[in-house]
Structures are given as C-alpha cells and as structure tokens.
Amino acid sequence: MLYPLKFHPILKEKIWGGNKLKTILHKKTTQENVGESWEISTVNEQISIVSNGQFEGESLKGLIQKFKGKILGESIYQEFGDQFPLLIKFIDAKTDLSVQLHPDDELAKKRHNSFGKTEMWYVAQADENAKLIIGFNKDTNKEEYEDFLNKGKITELLNFEEISEGDSYFINAGKIHAIGGGALIAEIQQTSDITYRVYDWDRQDKEGNYRELHTDLALDALDFKAEDDFKLKYALEKNKVxxxxxxxxxxxxxxxxxxxxxxxxxxxxxxxxxxxxxxxxxxxxxxxxxxxxxxxxxxxxxxxxxxxxxxxxxxxxxxxxxxx
The missing domain is CATH 2.60.120.10 (Jelly Rolls)
Structure with a gap:
C-alpha cells in the first residue's frame, strides 16, 4: 500500500553555503558550508532514497518504475516516464550565489537533451538586508549586456529585491537571477541541473580557482526585457488553500x-x-x-x-x- 513518503536529504557543500540547513531546518550533517538540501530528486546520480515505512531504503526512481501512475499520476507518467518531473530543494546562501540563468525547454533539449528550468522561490527565512537579484532594472540588449559584463559592471544592470520571510517569486527560464547572502529559500523547479553562470563576484575557491562561467551559452538563453512579473501576491487565510x-x-x-x-x-x-x-x-x-x-x-x-x-x-x- 502506498503511503506518504519521506526521503533522506541529499546535502551539498557549496562555496557560498552556510549552516542554516543544520541550525534552522535541523538537517543532520557534519559537512561545512552546506548550501543545498535536495529533498526530492531523480536527477542522474542524485536520486532520493526513502527514509520511512515499508519502502525505507528504496529509491524514488525504483518506486516510480514499480508503481508508475499510482505515484506520479497517470497523465504525468505518460509524459515523464520514470523521471520525477520536479526537483525540490532548500537553499542556504551565506554569501551571494552566482548571477545565472537557465535555458527554456526548447534550448535545453537541443543543447543538453534535458528539460529547461523554470523555478520558484519561497523565502523561509531572511537576515536583515538580504536581497535577491531577479531580472534587469531596465530593458537592455545583447550589445549593452556584453559591454557591462566585459567591463565588470554587470551589477549596474541588475534588479535587486529586498526580501523578508514569506516572500515568493516565480523565475521564468531565461530570466537572470541570483540568491543573495542571508536568504534561506525553498525552491521548486523543473527537473533540470542546467545552469548558465555569467558572473561569480570574482571569487576563488580554497584552491585559488575561479568557477567556470558560461557567458557564450547564456547569450541565446537570456531574456533582456525588464518585466515586473516575478513577485507573487497571495492571500494568507488560515486553514484554506x-x-x-x-x-x-x-x-x-x-x-x-x-x-x-x-x-x-x-x-x-x-x-x-x-x-x-x-x-x-x-x-x-x-x-x-x-x-x-x-x-x-x-x-x-x-x-x-x-x-x-x-x-x-x-x-x-x-x-x-x-x-x-
């Protein structure tokens, strides 16, 4: 009999990670600088394992193969097969994440044989003055964007949003963005691990290396319009949807x-x-x-x-x- 399933979190150390996943969300780990907890995943080699009940120790992918539409829904199984269609995470940014964007379904299929990545963020906790970057602060174009990027002035084109607990944002594929330091985020996204990193604050890892940038790949994926279409407004009625x-x-x-x-x-x-x-x-x-x-x-x-x-x-x- 199928029942509500819990999974062991897949914890990931990141150069920008902190300790809120341990201290606030009570994730058990001895790792330092834990930036992400993958809650539900069938991404290759990052597959969730059940932590409760009679299926404890079995993989989510194995259960989908066994139960098919009884887990996913019949129409969803017909579309996605054994792949869980969403990737669910908690993210702790002690310092700023890279400025990045994701391709849409068409481009991701063509280049990576993958789904694109449209996502949303819910602010579970935010330090004072914590911010997100979402989109540009004015309409721009490829030439202006490349000029600012090459001169190290890309942040002058970006839109910064001050955040507080409960704020929520919808990030279309192609929209430039970054989670700022001090933000603890619940993230819901398409199943995809394709990220185009365009600016990483000129930081180096502990070996003195810079992380790879994907500036050329990003050009065809970027949405250069400054559309105010991302912050979500919602009611707060108790015991209702x-x-x-x-x-x-x-x-x-x-x-x-x-x-x-x-x-x-x-x-x-x-x-x-x-x-x-x-x-x-x-x-x-x-x-x-x-x-x-x-x-x-x-x-x-x-x-x-x-x-x-x-x-x-x-x-x-x-x-x-x-x-x-």
Whole structure:
C-alpha cells in the first residue's frame, strides 16, 4: 500500500553555503558550508532514497518504475516516464550565489537533451538586508549586456529585491537571477541541473580557482526585457488553500494550519508534495499518521486522494505542490 513518503536529504557543500540547513531546518550533517538540501530528486546520480515505512531504503526512481501512475499520476507518467518531473530543494546562501540563468525547454533539449528550468522561490527565512537579484532594472540588449559584463559592471544592470520571510517569486527560464547572502529559500523547479553562470563576484575557491562561467551559452538563453512579473501576491487565510502560482510546470499553494483541515484531491491526477516551512504537524491518510516538521518534505502519491492535516504547534506552514 502506498503511503506518504519521506526521503533522506541529499546535502551539498557549496562555496557560498552556510549552516542554516543544520541550525534552522535541523538537517543532520557534519559537512561545512552546506548550501543545498535536495529533498526530492531523480536527477542522474542524485536520486532520493526513502527514509520511512515499508519502502525505507528504496529509491524514488525504483518506486516510480514499480508503481508508475499510482505515484506520479497517470497523465504525468505518460509524459515523464520514470523521471520525477520536479526537483525540490532548500537553499542556504551565506554569501551571494552566482548571477545565472537557465535555458527554456526548447534550448535545453537541443543543447543538453534535458528539460529547461523554470523555478520558484519561497523565502523561509531572511537576515536583515538580504536581497535577491531577479531580472534587469531596465530593458537592455545583447550589445549593452556584453559591454557591462566585459567591463565588470554587470551589477549596474541588475534588479535587486529586498526580501523578508514569506516572500515568493516565480523565475521564468531565461530570466537572470541570483540568491543573495542571508536568504534561506525553498525552491521548486523543473527537473533540470542546467545552469548558465555569467558572473561569480570574482571569487576563488580554497584552491585559488575561479568557477567556470558560461557567458557564450547564456547569450541565446537570456531574456533582456525588464518585466515586473516575478513577485507573487497571495492571500494568507488560515486553514484554506492560498494559491501562489499555477503554471504548466507546477502549481504551488500555501497552507497555514492551526486546526484539523481536510484536503481532497479526487479530481487531481497528480502526486502532491508538502514542504514544511514553519511549525510542525501530522498528515493522516488511511489510518497512517506521518509527522512533518520545519525543513521536512513529504511526497503524497497520486493514488492517495484525501488526507487530514493536523497542527501540533502554534501554526504549521506548508507549501503544497502538484501538476495539473
């Protein structure tokens, strides 16, 4: 019988990583400068392993091969096969990430035989004065962009956004961006690990090396328009579904739970993901109770079409993700 699935996080040290994944989200690790926790993944050689219940120790990819549409949803399995269509992460930026962008589906397929990368960010925690870079601060073009980049003045073209907990942003493929130091982010994205890094703050690793840049590849992928289309506005009603974004790649809602709340998905042919970004609680399905607390992520197979969410703190805050 399928049940809510938890996974061992895949933790990654990064030159810009910090310790919030350990101190705030309670990830168990002895690593230093941990920048990413991959919560749900079937990216090559980075495949999630179940940590709870009768399938403990089995891989997500193996379970999809076995149960197919009963996990993903029938239509999603027909489109994506054994690949989980989303990559779910928590990101801790102690210092600024590189300025980067991602190709869209068409370009990524042509160059890398991969999906593109459209993504969204939810700010789980932010230090004072923390910022994100999203897009340009004015319309530009290839020639002006290359001129600023070559002169080391690219930041003069970029749009900086001050952030606070609960802010959320949708990043289309092609939009230049960077997570700034002091930000703890929940990231939901297409399954893709293709990044075009264009500026890395002139920093070196501990061996004195600069990280690879992809300035030529980025030129054909960049969106040079300064469109104010990224910050998401949403309601904050408790014990109700508050939609953040609905796109062809994923739908994300917020749920603030302080009393028993039923969620039904009878008309939804999709898996569901619950990411806990505040408090703790329980997920009750078919007499099975699964705990969830800050920093944990749970995959609800498509076959499960109803559940109850129970708060066991002052308030449990969840991101709910699916495809429709």
């Amino acid at each position: 508050n939609q953040l974004i609905s796109s062809k790649y994923f739908t994300t809602n917020t749920l603030s739970i302080d009393q028993s709340t039923e969620r039904t998905y009878k008309d939804l042919d999709s898996f569901k993901i619950l990411m806990c970004v505040g408090g703790k609680g329980e997920i009750k399905t078919n007499e099975i109770t699964t705990t969830i607390s800050l920093g944990e992520t749970v995959l609800i197979p498509s076959r499960i079409d109803s559940l109850f969410l129970e708060n066991v703190s002052n308030e449990m805050k969840l991101l709910e993700v699916y495809i429709k």
